[in-house]
Amino acid sequence: EQLKLCDWGYYQLVKTIADKFYGTAYPNESVLFQSFILTQSGYKVRMARAGEKLVTLIPFDQTVYTYMYLALDGQKFFVMDEVQQNAPFYVCNYQFPKEQIFSLQINRQPEFSEDKTPLKTFSSARYSVNTEVETNQNLIDFYGSYPKMSEWNLYAKASLSEQIKEQLYPVLKNAIAGKSQTEAANLLINFVQTAFEYQTDGEQFGYERPFFADETFYYPSSDCEDRAILFSILIHDLLDLDAVLLNYPNHLATAVRFDEDVEGDYLMIENQKYTVCDPTYIGANIGRAMPAVKNTRPKVVRI
Numbered sequence: 633e634q635l636k637l638c639d640w641g642y643y644q645l646v647k648t649i650a651d652k653f654y655g656t657a658y659p660n661e662s663v664l665f666q667s668f669i670l671t672q673s674g675y676k677v678r679m680a681r682a683g684e685k686l687v688t689l690i691p692f693d694q695t696v697y698t699y700m701y702l703a704l705d706g707q708k709f710f711v712m713d714e715v716q717q718n719a720p721f722y723v724c725n726y727q728f729p730k731e732q733i734f735s736l737q738i739n740r741q742p743e744f745s746e747d748k749t750p751l752k753t754f755s756s757a758r759y760s761v762n763t764e765v766e767t768n769q770n771l772i773d774f775y776g777s778y779p780k781m782s783e784w785n786l787y788a789k790a791s792l793s794e795q796i797k798e799q800l801y802p803v804l805k806n807a808i809a810g811k812s813q814t815e816a817a818n819l820l821i822n823f824v825q826t827a828f829e830y831q832t833d834g835e836q837f838g839y840e841r842p843f844f845a846d847e848t849f850y851y852p853s854s855d856c857e858d859r860a861i862l863f864s865i866l867i868h869d870l871l872d873l874d875a876v877l878l879n880y881p882n883h884l885a886t887a888v889r890f891d892e893d894v895e896g897d898y899l900m901i902e903n904q905k906y907t908v909c910d911p912t913y914i915g916a917n918i919g920r921a922m923p924a925v926k927n928t929r930p931k932v933v934r935i
Contacts, residue, residue: 634743636740636741636743637742638736638737638740639675639734639735640734640778643670643712643734644774646666646669646670647662647666650662650663650665659685660686663679663687663688664686666688667688670688671728671731674731675731675734676690676691676728676731676732676734677689677731678704678709678723678724678725679723679724680702680711680721680724681722682711682716682719682720682721682722683716683720685713685715685719686713688711688713689704689710689711689712689723690709690710690712691708691709691710691733692708692710692733692735692736692779693733693735693736694781694786695781695782695783696710696736697780697781697782697840698779698780699712699779702721702723704723704725705725710779736778736779736781736786737786737789738789738790738844739789741771741790741791742771744768744771746768747768747769747770748766748768748769749766749768749772749850750766751764751765751766752764752765752766752849754823754827754828754849755826755827756819756822756823757825757915758819759807760807761803761807761819761823763799763800763803765796765799765800766795766799768793768795768846771846772846772847775843775846775847778844780841781842784857784860784877784879784933787843787844787845787857788845788861788864789935790844790845791845791865791869792869793846796845796846801869804820804823804866804870807819808820808870813873813890813892814890814894816870817867817871817888817890817909818917818918820866820867820871821863821909821911821916821917821918822915824859824862824863824866824911825911825912825916828848828853828854828859829853830853831853831855832855833855835853836852836853836855842857842858843857844861845861845865848862855912856884856885856912857884859911859912860877860878860884860885860886860910860911860912861877862911863875863886864876864877864935867888868935873888873889873890874888874889875887875889875935876901876906876932876933876935877932877935878899878908878931878932878933879930879931879932879933880928881928883912883922883924885910885911885912885921885922885925886908886909887906887907887908887909888906888907888909888918889901889904889905889907890905890907894907894919895919896917896920897919897920898919899930899932908920908921910922
């Protein structure tokens, strides 16, 4: 409660304490201790033995692709510890009363001590928007430990840290002051399009790695899902407008429900007009879908 930790943060706290207490000499005792604390805290956890090593098995209420898993009673339990490849698993599948599955949602920002990273400058190409932002290395490290998910809305719901909002939002609010929704949205989308270097996850990391919004300001480059997530947060916080994510094949964009009449590409969602806004389509104003996906019906992801 003091650190405002989500379920994943609580698991990391328990694991850190257990590993610190038992050290590298007693890894099985550490796993046993973790499982005891987590089950007594009300979480659904299982243990297994792989060879001579005990491992922690945790189910999530979201789809993740970071860890291997075992199917137990029709549910995926993810193996949280490294094991020897092809080692057989012997599972202790004991159920505790009222046990709750782990959630990966972040409903409030965790409060870590500050370890400031160097200031980085972000500037838009079309508008005079220049800002310097520093991130919290402790928060970045926490996000780096997070299981990778394909449910983009959870990244957007996590929003930006208050630290970045305090640096970024005054500059953006000043830039959009007195502008119409259309003008303000065009300024914001150009900022997201041009203030960050583009690179695919494969090029930057060698694997798929969606960002929490703070990470977009930390890493050298970002790609389409990172920009769509960040733009949806800015639209919500600065213009108080509803946005959804548009999941095209191999591409992510956004759509915004404006109060003004905006020309261009749009979708009707529950009888409401949502204008396509693509933060990766460099130089394109709101209402312009990327030509490669213009005629493709995307899957709408509510935030």
